[in-house]
Structures are given as structure tokens and as C-alpha cells.
Amino acid sequence: MHPAYSVILFTTSSGAGYGLLFWLSLAHMAGRLPGGAMAFIAVALALVLITAGLLSSTFHLGHPERAIGAFSQWRSSWLSREGVAAVATYIPAGLLALIWLIGAEAGVTKLLALLSATGAVATVYCTGMIYGSLRTIRQWNKGLTPVVYLALAGATGALLLGAMMSIFGAAADWVGVVTLMSLVAAGATKLAYWRQIDADPGQYTTEMATGLGGEGGSVRPLDPPHTKPNFVMREMGYQVARKHTRRLRRLSVIALFAVPIVAVLIAVLASGGAAILYLIATLTAGWGVATERWLFFAEAEHVSQLYYGANRA
Amino acid sequence: MAHKQPILDTSPKVSDEIRQTTCYMCACRCGINVHLRDGKVNYIEGNRDHPVNKGVICGKGASGIMQHYSPARLQAPMKRVGPRGSGQFEEISWDEALELATDWLGAVRKSDPKKLAFFTGRDQSQSLTGLWAMKYGTPNFAAHGGFCSVNMAAGGLYTFGGAFWEFGDPDWDYTRYFMLFGVAEDHASNPIKKGIGKIKKRGAKFVSVNPVRTGYNAVADEWVGIRPGTDALFVGALIHELFRAQQIDLDYLIRYTNSPWLVIQDPGAADHGLFARDEEGNPLVWSNEAGGFGSGKVSDLSASLTGTRTLPDGRTARTVFELMAERYLGDDYTPEAVEERTGVPATQIRKIASELAHVAFKEEVIIEREWTDAWGRKHDKLIGRPISMHAMRGISAHSNGFQTCRMIHILQILLGSIDCPGGFRYKPPYPKQTPPNLLPHGASGDIKPEMPLGGPHLGFPHGPHHLLLDEDGGPNRLDKGFSWDAPMSAHGLMHMVINNAANKDPYGIDVLFMYMANMAWNSSMNTPGTIDALTKTDENGDYVIPKIIYSDAYYSETVPFADLILPDTTYLERYDCISLLDRPISEPEILADSIRYPVVEPDRDVRGFQTVLIDLGARLGLPGFVDDNGAPLYPGGYPDYIVNHERKPGVGPLAGFRGKDGTKFGVGEKNPDQLKRYIENGAFWEQKFDPEHAYFRHANRGYLDWGIEKGIRLTPDATIFQLYSEPVQKFRLAAEGHGDRQPPERARDRIRTYFDPLPFWYEPMEESMVDTEKFSLHAITQRPMHMYHSWGSQNAWLRQITAQNRLYIHSSVGERIGAKDDDWVWLSSHQGRVKCQVKLMDGVNPQTVWTWNAIGKRRGAWGLSDDAPESNQGFLLNHLISELLPAGGGGYRYSNSDPITGQAAWFDLRVSIEKADGDGKTEPFFEPLGTSTQKPSPNKVAFGAEFRRKAL
Amino acid sequence: MTCLPKQTDKKLGLVIDLDICVGCQACATSCKEWNTSGYSAPLSDHDPYGADPSGAWLNRIHSFEATTAKGVSKTVHFPRSCLHCEEPACVTVCPTGASYKREEDGIVLVNPDTCIGCKLCSWACPYGAREYDYDDGVMKKCTLCVDRIYNENIPEEDRVPACVRACPTGARAFGDLGDPDSDVSKSVAARDGFNLLDEFGYKPVNKYLPPRINSVQAAPAAEEPAAPDGSRLEKLFAWADKALSR
Numbered sequence A: 001m002h003p004a005y006s007v008i009l010f011t012t013s014s015g016a017g018y019g020l021l022f023w024l025s026l027a028h029m030a031g032r033l034p035g036g037a038m039a040f041i042a043v044a045l046a047l048v049l050i051t052a053g054l055l056s057s058t059f060h061l062g063h064p065e066r067a068i069g070a071f072s073q074w075r076s077s078w079l080s081r082e083g084v085a086a087v088a089t090y091i092p093a094g095l096l097a098l099i100w101l102i103g104a105e106a107g108v109t110k111l112l113a114l115l116s117a118t119g120a121v122a123t124v125y126c127t128g129m130i131y132g133s134l135r136t137i138r139q140w141n142k143g144l145t146p147v148v149y150l151a152l153a154g155a156t157g158a159l160l161l162g163a164m165m166s167i168f169g170a171a172a173d174w175v176g177v178v179t180l181m182s183l184v185a186a187g188a189t190k191l192a193y194w195r196q197i198d199a200d201p202g203q204y205t206t207e208m209a210t211g212l213g214g215e216g217g218s219v220r221p222l223d224p225p226h227t228k229p230n231f232v233m234r235e236m237g238y239q240v241a242r243k244h245t246r247r248l249r250r251l252s253v254i255a256l257f258a259v260p261i262v263a264v265l266i267a268v269l270a271s272g273g274a275a276i277l278y279l280i281a282t283l284t285a286g287w288g289v290a291t292e293r294w295l296f297f298a299e300a301e302h303v304s305q306l307y308y309g310a311n312r313a
Numbered sequence B: 001m002a003h004k005q006p007i008l009d010t011s012p013k014v015s016d017e018i019r020q021t022t023c024y025m026c027a028c029r030c031g032i033n034v035h036l037r038d039g040k041v042n043y044i045e046g047n048r049d050h051p052v053n054k055g056v057i058c059g060k061g062a063s064g065i066m067q068h069y070s071p072a073r074l075q076a077p078m079k080r081v082g083p084r085g086s087g088q089f090e091e092i093s094w095d096e097a098l099e100l101a102t103d104w105l106g107a108v109r110k111s112d113p114k115k116l117a118f119f120t121g122r123d124q125s126q127s128l129t130g131l132w133a134m135k136y137g138t139p140n141f142a143a144h145g146g147f148c149s150v151n152m153a154a155g156g157l158y159t160f161g162g163a164f165w166e167f168g169d170p171d172w173d174y175t176r177y178f179m180l181f182g183v184a185e186d187h188a189s190n191p192i193k194k195g196i197g198k199i200k201k202r203g204a205k206f207v208s209v210n211p212v213r214t215g216y217n218a219v220a221d222e223w224v225g226i227r228p229g230t231d232a233l234f235v236g237a238l239i240h241e242l243f244r245a246q247q248i249d250l251d252y253l254i255r256y257t258n259s260p261w262l263v264i265q266d267p268g269a270a271d272h273g274l275f276a277r278d279e280e281g282n283p284l285v286w287s288n289e290a291g292g293f294g295s296g297k298v299s300d301l302s303a304s305l306t307g308t309r310t311l312p313d314g315r316t317a318r319t320v321f322e323l324m325a326e327r328y329l330g331d332d333y334t335p336e337a338v339e340e341r342t343g344v345p346a347t348q349i350r351k352i353a354s355e356l357a358h359v360a361f362k363e364e365v366i367i368e369r370e371w372t373d374a375w376g377r378k379h380d381k382l383i384g385r386p387i388s389m390h391a392m393r394g395i396s397a398h399s400n401g402f403q404t405c406r407m408i409h410i411l412q413i414l415l416g417s418i419d420c421p422g423g424f425r426y427k428p429p430y431p432k433q434t435p436p437n438l439l440p441h442g443a444s445g446d447i448k449p450e451m452p453l454g455g456p457h458l459g460f461p462h463g464p465h466h467l468l469l470d471e472d473g474g475p476n477r478l479d480k481g482f483s484w485d486a487p488m489s490a491h492g493l494m495h496m497v498i499n500n501a502a503n504k505d506p507y508g509i510d511v512l513f514m515y516m517a518n519m520a521w522n523s524s525m526n527t528p529g530t531i532d533a534l535t536k537t538d539e540n541g542d543y544v545i546p547k548i549i550y551s552d553a554y555y556s557e558t559v560p561f562a563d564l565i566l567p568d569t570t571y572l573e574r575y576d577c578i579s580l581l582d583r584p585i586s587e588p589e590i591l592a593d594s595i596r597y598p599v600v601e602p603d604r605d606v607r608g609f610q611t612v613l614i615d616l617g618a619r620l621g622l623p624g625f626v627d628d629n630g631a632p633l634y635p636g637g638y639p640d641y642i643v644n645h646e647r648k649p650g651v652g653p654l655a656g657f658r659g660k661d662g663t664k665f666g667v668g669e670k671n672p673d674q675l676k677r678y679i680e681n682g683a684f685w686e687q688k689f690d691p692e693h694a695y696f697r698h699a700n701r702g703y704l705d706w707g708i709e710k711g712i713r714l715t716p717d718a719t720i721f722q723l724y725s726e727p728v729q730k731f732r733l734a735a736e737g738h739g740d741r742q743p744p745e746r747a748r749d750r751i752r753t754y755f756d757p758l759p760f761w762y763e764p765m766e767e768s769m770v771d772t773e774k775f776s777l778h779a780i781t782q783r784p785m786h787m788y789h790s791w792g793s794q795n796a797w798l799r800q801i802t803a804q805n806r807l808y809i810h811s812s813v814g815e816r817i818g819a820k821d822d823d824w825v826w827l828s829s830h831q832g833r834v835k836c837q838v839k840l841m842d843g844v845n846p847q848t849v850w851t852w853n854a855i856g857k858r859r860g861a862w863g864l865s866d867d868a869p870e871s872n873q874g875f876l877l878n879h880l881i882s883e884l885l886p887a888g889g890g891g892y893r894y895s896n897s898d899p900i901t902g903q904a905a906w907f908d909l910r911v912s913i914e915k916a917d918g919d920g921k922t923e924p925f926f927e928p929l930g931t932s933t934q935k936p937s938p939n940k941v942a943f944g945a946e947f948r949r950k951a952l
Numbered sequence C: 001m002t003c004l005p006k007q008t009d010k011k012l013g014l015v016i017d018l019d020i021c022v023g024c025q026a027c028a029t030s031c032k033e034w035n036t037s038g039y040s041a042p043l044s045d046h047d048p049y050g051a052d053p054s055g056a057w058l059n060r061i062h063s064f065e066a067t068t069a070k071g072v073s074k075t076v077h078f079p080r081s082c083l084h085c086e087e088p089a090c091v092t093v094c095p096t097g098a099s100y101k102r103e104e105d106g107i108v109l110v111n112p113d114t115c116i117g118c119k120l121c122s123w124a125c126p127y128g129a130r131e132y133d134y135d136d137g138v139m140k141k142c143t144l145c146v147d148r149i150y151n152e153n154i155p156e157e158d159r160v161p162a163c164v165r166a167c168p169t170g171a172r173a174f175g176d177l178g179d180p181d182s183d184v185s186k187s188v189a190a191r192d193g194f195n196l197l198d199e200f201g202y203k204p205v206n207k208y209l210p211p212r213i214n215s216v217q218a219a220p221a222a223e224e225p226a227a228p229d230g231s232r233l234e235k236l237f238a239w240a241d242k243a244l245s246r
């Protein structure tokens, strides 16, 4: 699949935003979130990341001005559900931000936080399911796909929270532990995911797609319909070399998991420098998650390519 | 949330108006319905009532919109101001353009009309262009037939008065066994597709004989992946098998062919190998009933097919049948003998032969229908041998194509399958006489300043006395047509014109006038050499071809080489006449012709070429174009001519709606409303004929008489199939020293060898002269069904389908040279080399490589950008095809053509292949052609946005 | 409307005969031509005269070389357009409802006025049958010529899809595949018509008919005993004389 930058930005940025929202909500519910400016800035950052992501996702729409229509089909469409969940999450999260902005003390914040956290999980799950539900792409059509989305949102969100708290001088070990745990969990799910997709050779063949060749026969394209790539080939026919994939996977593991884990570990164990360490961890993880997301698309093989020279999908 | 399904307007208005005309996205001439909306063409579909396509349309026809609105359309007449090829033009007015042309052409006509060469390519108005050239008085006229498929026309017409090409059709309704030789598309584009669909649905068997298995050949039930140029061996072996198994239609042979005719056997005599004749000139047969000689023209059913006879003058004579049997039963044509050369296993040959016999004689089709034969015998039924064959350029584009084509006809005739139910059917006005009684004109004595030629340029010589020679016995035509180089070149040799003119061989010319032929590119052999010829200068720096006038409708590769451009309209903007005097659109049971008329008006300063030619004719004062006072005869241009010109009293360009009230056809007075009647009738006219006249028309009394009445036949005599061709033998006799017209010494052997009155296989010329170990592969082209020669690439839709061609090679060749799909290779011939990309496949003869024809383009042409795939990766095979054969004994270089007909031997090409180092560009790579007048092409097309039918 | 109708009154679709298709592209260009000013007009083309020409087409013709297990090879031309599946996720994934399957005839359509161009439906189609129009910003696909097949402004016999109307070989047929008595259903039954990628489970309505084998079974003439030319000739002449004297 063609890795569109708008979609990479959308899923990574809003994923991190929802992750942050999730953790800060949880922290608030647990009474561990420092109040004041920090709380507001955290929720605001979450909302900015979410909004930036959502906005960027509209860049790849042909008709963004009609986007309102996308909320209508929640009964069948994960994309629509995601929209609905995203909008729904804005309400409690927005209220939280408002309350914290004006510094009002309100009893509802815990409830709002609960709703925000739920909304964040729901939204990210929907995002994952947009991909996970597509049977046309075996690399995506896995139970692990939404889990990976959730885990990565959680990890990047935790990193952000940790970074913020350390910047505000409120670094706390529990954040470090949560961050480490979510990084490890995310790393493990992603590795499991890769193992799973690598083990799946694809169950569909050109012979099935064309109905030709018969039992034990083979089918090879002679002439494509058109000389130059069309939309389907550009969109679904993106290919990256095996070697390249392996290198990028390694890089993303290092940037997204290894470096942040080490940095956070040091931050937790050592005293001082936490802010810098978290910042480094967050930035490399940001880069890592973008690479991971790029790969998520680039490695995905679409069944339609059976008509264009792929012999298995 | 319930979402209501939108309510659609399922009955939107399609268009404001439908105008019916004739398609010209290719030469098939289908009827089309052109839908117009807000004055724009918005949809083109097939006309259901039209005899040619009966409603269907092809990939090209349905893309007519993009052709009509092409950015490469020429805008106005132009005069060259920079050097040839630079594309530096100045737009001028029509008056200036016509005056200039009149000056140039007038001067030549006053001094030496020979110095004009007028050649037309994809011409569908040859009866007008030919007439014009005739009245002008130059011998140098022809259309594209010589480089196209004259082998098929001549092979067929000399043999049975009909031809493949689009002049006949398999009987799609009844045929049970269809053999297709060397066809990828053909002129009868839609009819063949319809036919193939029809027979496949019926379950008839379809055998393809073709080195390549794509397109039509892909849906064949059996594929014979023959090695190019060897069909006559394959067909000869089929004939061998049929003779051996005694599976031939003897009755048919006696009734309709010259197989009982007696051939004089007197080696060394001046009439050796000619027919023994009586005093009236009738060929002799041995009549068993009369116990003596009889006339071969009376279809004596007791005529003997065998036996050596002693003629009244004491010499011996043998029947054609015996000579034929002797040839094909010989060891040269056993399946085993041809197996290796053809690449067709002997078992497959045997199987096909026995299937042919089985279907012809065990599955005959009988139609209960009375008819009377040419000799007055009544028949109560039509007996059909449901075997049909069709062949085209895979046969014709070889230098042994004439003989191969004749051999296929012999196979058809031995099976009794010409014009019978289920067989191959003539399309009227065919059949003609054999040999045809149209003779060529333009010998030296005929050419005089300001005098017309004595008759039409092109025809069918019956012997050396019909050649068009100069005083010294050399060619009198620039293309050397009808000379000893190509004696039976019934369509001329357009592919030789430019190079001969530049080499002044046989002579130089003053004006080259061309119409609708992209000679600076895909229709020339040796394209780089042709470009050099067009720009060649003499010692004074003047162009050797001093003046070039060209009419095109688009900015093709040839436009920049002309000095004066007469821009034509598109096919939707002009009148045209598809006449029975030219290439008919008839179907086997229908006599038909058609027109085009302007369904939209041009939005540029362009004029229909025919109208321009008629105007030029009048300005030059050509007889037939001006009246006795010198006033233009057809001031209304082409439509005026179509209605008012008469070839013979009552016979004009259009056969339909003649007579004052439009009720006559064929022969009848002019009808001023004729064009209106055509337009009302969907731009065509058709006449179905009597079912009694539907078959055996070469010998169907009713049909023959009707043909005379309607002006489409010249004699009431039956057409007797010439299995043995006497005109061919006459040339051979000359080569053996007989007669007063003698070939030059260098040509004697050649003529003696190839002019065999009975078809035989010989090695194609190039193959016999180059190192075939080195050039071990055959290279051929095929037409893509969705592209018409060079025109398609300016079409925004069609070029998306094919913007680049690759060289298709057999997987084993790929393996041998270590090439994978898309790798670059060098392809070399004795002429030069080309760099191109390969694609591996299995469905190709392993000794053959091929590519799509005319996809490669030169930068600067057709409104394409300089980085278009057509010119950067696409290539032409033409760069490798020499217009001349290597020098033979004596150093003379003959044209790369069939030695009999002069047909261009495009497919004789032999090549070698090697892997090239990767940089992704084709070679030879030409300088971009300039253009100072064309507007830039748009970078987006969203045709039809304005017609969007909104959902309610 | 993104939810699929429980059932449709008809199952209109195409039947494509791979035994007959010669790959001429008539259906592809006729489709382009009709639809570029039709229901989802235009079908835009980009870089039409340049290096990388492409555009929105609703029907495309591939060609394949298929080799059976026994090594028999065949070239097959293969038209491919939307199959109007009975259970296609291209419809259910659509967030706007622009993509829908019609209750009355099962045609799968995109509403060009509400589509936001998110392209998700194209990801959900295993057949690559949806084409995004970059210029128009909406998804395009085969409409089964919904603006022709019921169109009272055109003659009744022409109320078939443009591609079917065009096809010179008659390799395309249109009809109700939900009605077992329709001509199309009968030919599918008679010819072992099949679904593309049946295993995928979208239940395509369009069907393909496989290449078939037609053969004349005639006993091949016996192999020739090595007879010299002369005796072959004598035999033929004797036969001819005898046959004719009867």
C-alpha cells in the first residue's frame, strides 16, 4: 500500500495524542496528575496532536468540505465509527481542558477523565480496525492490528506524559514505570505482529483471481491493461524491497523501543536530566513510530495486485 | 441512522442530436451514431443498421472524441520557412497555398508530367485521386497497396477473381472449420471480430496459423505457431496430404477451375507452359464425352483431369491437374520434409489435413435453394464445404507472399470451398475476371506535357507486353512498378518512392505530393535513410527532392519535412465517399457504399483534401475538372463531385439513390438529392440481393447477369479459377529468352526462378541473402487492435493503453541471452540496430521476436511532450528494415519486396539479439522535430465534466 | 446505506466469455466514452500527452498467459470491472454512505455528490475495481451503466451497458443473474461460469465463462508408407479417373 504522508501523520500524531489523553486521564483519576498549568497544557497538547492528526487526514480526502458526511455510517464503517468516537472524545476532553484552563475546581473532572480515557481507547481501536477489518490486505487483517495501534498510542502517549511531567519538574517514578511497561508491551506486540505477518504467505493466488490455469497450473501477466500505473497500482501496488524492509524494521525498533526504553530507564534510575532524557526518548520514538507506520503501509500487500503481477497475496 | 438510497435519474437525456456517418478511426468504415451535445461530440456508438459493423464499435472507434479534439490537429495551411525537419512554418491563407501549389504543379505539367510523384496512403478516395493523377498525366501515382498487401490482392485476383483483404469473408453463418493465416487485425476489423465470436459460439473449429498467439489467435482452438515465411510449405504439405488421401473435390475442380486445361509441354519453345488453345483462343481440354478436344470455357463435365494428350500439332500437353499433383505430391511437400523448417510437427499437419477433409466431405452443408449456373444448368441445392480461410499480412508481407497466397487459394479450391455455403465468400463487386481485365497505364509513350494518361495507373498485366517501360526497357515509373523489378506490381511500390527520388534512380522529380501517409516514419522501410532522403541536398545545397507538398490532418512526423502543408479536416468534419469504384464496403449478400459528411464544422482554417484536390484540378485546368470554357466543373467541391461526376454514363462515385427520383441503383442519372438521401439513410446505401445469387457467384448465371446490369461486372462469362497462372508463365518465358520484351540480364534468373505458374515455396529474399547463423531470429510486427498505425498516440485515451512497445521474445530466447522482463537489448539486422526493452512470453514461435507496430514515435510529433514513453522507450522495427536487398550478383540492389508484385517484405526481417547495458532509452534517438505553429497540449483532460448527469 | 440490503430484487450483472474475448479494448474505451459524460462524469485523465499518462477507467483489459499442470499454454484476454458483489466490504467500509448497493437491482454505486474521496472503499475491493478520480476528488467505478439500462431516451434494444453494446465479438452479456431462467444465468450454468476469487467471499454477481475446447475429431490419415512420388501420383490419377467415370 502506498504510504501516504498525511495518513502516517494522522495515525501517529492522533495516536500519540489519544495515548497522552488516556494516561493523563488515568493519572488524574488516580489523583496523580499535577494540577495547574501542567494539566491544562497536557490535555491541550493531546488535543492539538489529535486535531493535527485529524486535520492532516482530511488532506488526503478528495472533498474535505463534505467530511461531515463521514459520521453517518457508524453502523458498518470503522472509519465512520472512528470519526464519531473522535468527536465524542472531544467533548469530555475539551471540557477538561476548559475547566483546567480557567482553573475551576469541579467534581466532574474525574468523570470527564474517565470518559476521555474511554473515548481515547475507543477512537484508537476504531483507527486500528479501519485497517484490521480489511480482508484485502493480509498484513492488516490480523487481530493484532488494533492491539498494535492501541499499544503504540499508549507508549507514545506515556512518553509524552513523562516528558511533560519532567519538563514541569514533576517527574515521578510511576510515570517512568508506566512508560517502560507500555514501551515494552508495544515492542512485544509489534514484534509478534511482524512474526505473524512474516509467517503468512498469503492464501490467494493469481490462479484464483483469474480462475485460469486449472489445478496445478500457473498464470503470468502478459500485458497490463495500460502502460503506465493507474490509481489502483499506485495506491495498492507500492512495493519495498525485502532488504530495505529489514533495515527499516531494525531502525524503527531501535528508535521506537530500544532508545526510549534505555533513556527512560536511565531517567528513572538516575537522578536529574530526566527532562532531557524524556525529550530524547520522545523524539526518537516519534521518528520510530513514523517509520513503523510507513512500514505498516509499505509492507502491506493488497489482493488486487494479483491482477498486476503479484502471484500471492 | 437510516440513509436513504439516492433517487437517480435513470433516464437522462443522452444528447441533443444524433448524426450518422462513417467512422475513420481505421479503414474498416463502420457506421457510427455521433451524439452531439451543445454542439460538441459527446458520444459515438455503432450504427445497428450498418452493413459493416451492425451496431458494434471497436476500441478505436469509441475513442473518436479524443481524435477529433486532438491537440495535434493542424490549424491552417503552412509554408516552410526553416530547413526541412525544423518545423519552422508560417501559416498562410488558402489562396496563397493553392496558388503556390498550382504554380509548382503547373510548371511540371507543362514540361514533364513524370516529374510529379503523387502518392496517397490511407486513402479512401482513390477513385478521385487516381483520376486526378491520370488527368494530370503523370505515371507516378499509387496508394498504399504496394507496401500494404498487394500480394493478397494480386494472389487472389489472378487466381479466383476475389481476394482476402476486406474483399471477401468466411461464411460465418455456416462455416465449421476456420483457418486464419497471419492476421492480427486486418481491415475488416469489426466484421472479423463479429465473425470469430459467431463461430466460436456455434462451436466451429478455429485454427490459427501465426507465429504469435495473441488477439484473435489467442482464442483459436488450435494454434499453429509457424516460423515466419514458411506458410507455403505448411499449406503445400496439407495439399500433399489431401492428394495422398484422395480428399479433394474433383467435381468442383472440373466445373469451376482450369485444372482440366491442357498445358503445352515443349521445353524451349516460346509457348512452353502456356495453355493449348483452339483458333478462337479457347483453352483446350480433353472431353471424354466428345472423345476429342473441347473448350475449357464451357465447363464440360466430362473433361479429363488426367492424361497426357497429343495436340493437333503433334506436341504433347498435360492437364493442370497432373502438373499440380506432381508438384505437391513430390517429396518436397511431405509433412516430414516441411516439419523442421516450418516448426510445425508432421503429426499436427496430418491431423489438420484430415480434419479439413472430414469437415469438407463428411460435414457438408446443404442448402435447398434453386440456382442456375453460368452454363444454364439448373441446380436444386447449394452444396457447401464448410471450410473457410482468411489470410493477410502474415502472408503478404513476405517476399514469397504472392505464391504463398496463391497456394492457400489452391487449398481452398481443392476443397471446393470458394463461394459455397460455409466457405469463403466474395463481397461484390467481386468476383472479377481472372486474370482481371484492368490494365496498367503509364508507359513512356503515354506521357506528354499537358496530356492526360490513356487510362488508370494501376492494373494487372497479363504478360510482358503490359509492362510500363521507358524507351530503353527500364522502369518508366519512379517506384519501378510494372518494370522487370516488379512486373505484376498491381498497386505500385509506395515504399520506394522517396528513396528512388533522392537517388534519382530511375530519375529525379520536381514535386513530391503526398496525402495521408506518414512516410517520414512508420510507413517507410529504413526510416533514418528516408529522413536523409527527404533532406538530401545536391552540390548547390538544393534539396534533391525540390518541392514537397503534403496533406495531413495532424502534426505527424512527416509534416515538418514538407514545404507546403494542406491541412485536412478530421473525419467528422468532411465529406468522403466510400465508393464501389474504389474499395467497396459490401458484405457477401449486400452491395453497399457509403459517405461521410460534416457532422460538425471545423473550428480551424482547414479544408477537406478532396475538395482541395478538385480545386487544384480546376486551377490547373485538368480535363475532367474544368468544362470546355475552363470553368471549374465542381465548384461545390467534393460533395459536388460525388453527386455529379460520372465515370460512364449513369455510373458515378455512389451507386445508391441514383435516377432523378433516387429509385435507381448502380446505373442511373444523377440525383441532386443523392447526398441528402444518404444522410437520411445513415450515410450508407445497401442493396441486398436475391438469395439465388448468394453463392457460386463466379459461375452463377443470375448473379453474373445482374452484375452486368448494375455495372459491377464487365462480362457475363464465368470466372474460371486459375490454379495454373498463364500470365506468370509468360514472364518466365520472356526470361528464358522468348518474345520481344526481354528482361535485363541481371533479372533473368530471378524471373525464371520465381515466376512459376504453379505456386511453390521459396526462401524469402532477405533470408536467402544474409547470414542466417548470425541473424538467427525472425522479427515481425503486429497491429494493436486499439491503435491505427501512427494516429493512435495523439489520442489521450488510446495512448494510455499502449504508450510504449516492448520486444516480445520467447522465454527460451530470454534465457539464452540472460534477459528478464523489461531488460534492454540490442536488436540488429543487416541494416542497423535498435535498442529496446523485452518482454518474455511463451505464445510465440521460438525463432521469432515481435513488437507492436507504429507505437514508437519521434519527439516533437503528435502533440506529445518530449519525455513521452513513445519516443523515449518506444521504438520502430522499421529502422532495421532495409528498403533494398543486399547487393546480389552483378551488384544490383533490388527493392526489399516480392519479386513478382513488388509487395514490401516487412516481415522478412532477420535479426540478432544481445543484452544491452541498462540505460533506459531507446536508440536510435532522433532530434526532436520542431514546431513553430502548434499550440502546447493540455496537461489534463476532463472531457464530459460539463455533461454530468446529476443525481436527483 | 452503507449497510448492505438484505437482498436485492434483481442481481444485474455481466457475464464475460473468456473463450471469445480477443482483447480488443472496445468495451474499455466505450465505457470510458459513455461514462466520462455520464452518471459520474468526468473520468479525468492526467498528463494525457506527457510522460506518465493515466486516468480513471471503469473497465480494463488484462492479458495473461496461463499454463495448465500438463504444460498446455494459452493466452487469455481478461476484462475486469466491478463485479457488483453481493456482500462487498467496499460498501460497508464507506463512512459517508456514498457507496451503496441498490436494493432494486444490486448495482453497487458511488454517489458522486456525497463521496468525500477517502479511498477506503478502494482498499476494501479485492478486485481493484474502484478508481479514484484525482481531479474530481471522488471515487469512480462501474455503474453498470445505470443511466443507460433504464433510459427511456434511448431505444429499448440499446438499454444495455455501453461495453456490452460495443463488444464486437459478443463476449459480454448483461442480465439478471438472480433469475435462473435469464439467458445469462443459463449460459453460466451451461458453461461452468465461475466467480473471480470465489474464496474471498464477496459473492460477485458478474461471472466469467472459461475458455473451452472445440475440436473436430477426425481420424488422421494414416502415415505414409515410404512410397516414391511416382506411385503416389499413379494412385491419385487412378482414383481421379475412377471417381470421374462414375
Ligand SMILES: Nc1nc2c(c(=O)[nH]1)N[C@H]1C(S)=C(S)[C@@H](COP(=O)(O)OP(=O)(O)OC[C@H]3O[C@@H](n4cnc5c(=O)[nH]c(N)nc54)[C@H](O)[C@@H]3O)O[C@H]1N2
Pocket (backbone or CB within 6 Å): B121, B122, B144, B147, B148, B149, B515, B516, B517, B518, B519, B522, B523, B524, B551, B552, B553, B554, B555, B556, B557, B558, B568, B569, B570, B571, B609, B781, B782, B788, B789, B790, B791, B853, B854, B877, B878, B906
Ligand atoms: N514495421 C512495419 N511497418 C509497417 C507495417 C508493418 O506491419 N510493420 N505496415 C505497413 C502498412 S500495411 C501500412 S498500410 C503502412 C501505413 O502507414 P501510413 O499509411 O503512413 O499510415 P498512418 O501511420 O496511419 O499515417 C497516415 C498519416 O495520415 C494522417 N492522417 C490521419 N487522418 C487523416 C485525415 O483525416 N486526413 C489527412 N490528410 N491525413 C490524415 C496521419 O496523421 C498520418 O500522418 O505502414 C506500413 N509500415
Ligand SMILES: Nc1nc2c(c(=O)[nH]1)N[C@H]1C(S)=C(S)[C@@H](COP(=O)(O)OP(=O)(O)OC[C@H]3O[C@@H](n4cnc5c(=O)[nH]c(N)nc54)[C@H](O)[C@@H]3O)O[C@H]1N2
Pocket (backbone or CB within 6 Å): B026, B027, B148, B149, B181, B182, B183, B184, B185, B186, B187, B188, B189, B209, B210, B211, B212, B226, B227, B228, B229, B230, B231, B391, B392, B393, B394, B395, B398, B780, B781, B782, B783, B784, B785, B786, B787, B788, B789, B850, B907
Ligand atoms: N487496429 C488496427 N487495425 C488495422 C490497422 C492498424 O494499424 N491498427 N492497419 C490496417 C492495415 S493498413 C492493414 S494492412 C491491416 C493488416 O492487418 P493484419 O494482416 O492483421 O496485419 P498485422 O497486424 O501486421 O498482422 C500480421 C500477422 O501475421 C503474423 N505473421 C507474421 N509473419 C507471418 C508468417 O510468416 N506466417 C503467418 N502465418 N503469420 C505471420 C503476425 O504475427 C501477425 O499476427 O490492418 C488494418 N487494420
Ligand code: SF4
Pocket (backbone or CB within 6 Å): B023, B024, B025, B026, B027, B028, B029, B030, B053, B056, B057, B058, B059, B060, B061, B062, B189, B190
Ligand atoms: S473498426 Fe475502424 S471503422 Fe470500425 S469502428 Fe473501429 S475504428 Fe471505426
Ligand code: SF4
Pocket (backbone or CB within 6 Å): C081, C082, C083, C084, C085, C088, C089, C090, C091, C108, C124, C125, C126, C127, C128, C129, C130, C141, C202
Ligand atoms: S468488485 Fe469491488 S467495488 Fe465492485 S462490488 Fe465487489 S468489492 Fe465492491
Ligand code: SF4
Pocket (backbone or CB within 6 Å): C093, C094, C095, C096, C097, C098, C099, C110, C114, C115, C116, C117, C118, C119, C120, C121, C122, C138, C139
Ligand atoms: S471514497 Fe467515497 S465512496 Fe469510497 S469509501 Fe470514501 S466516501 Fe465512500
Ligand code: SF4
Pocket (backbone or CB within 6 Å): C030, C031, C032, C034, C035, C058, C059, C081, C141, C142, C143, C144, C145, C161, C162, C163, C164
Ligand atoms: S457496465 Fe457500463 S460502467 Fe460498467 S464496465 Fe460496462 S460500460 Fe463500464
Ligand code: SF4
Pocket (backbone or CB within 6 Å): C020, C021, C022, C023, C024, C025, C026, C027, C028, C061, C077, C079, C166, C167, C168, C169, C170, C171, C172
Ligand atoms: S469488447 Fe469484447 S472482445 Fe473486446 S476486449 Fe471487451 S470483452 Fe473482449
Ligand SMILES: [Mo]
Pocket (backbone or CB within 6 Å): B144, B147, B148, B149
Ligand atoms: Mo496496410
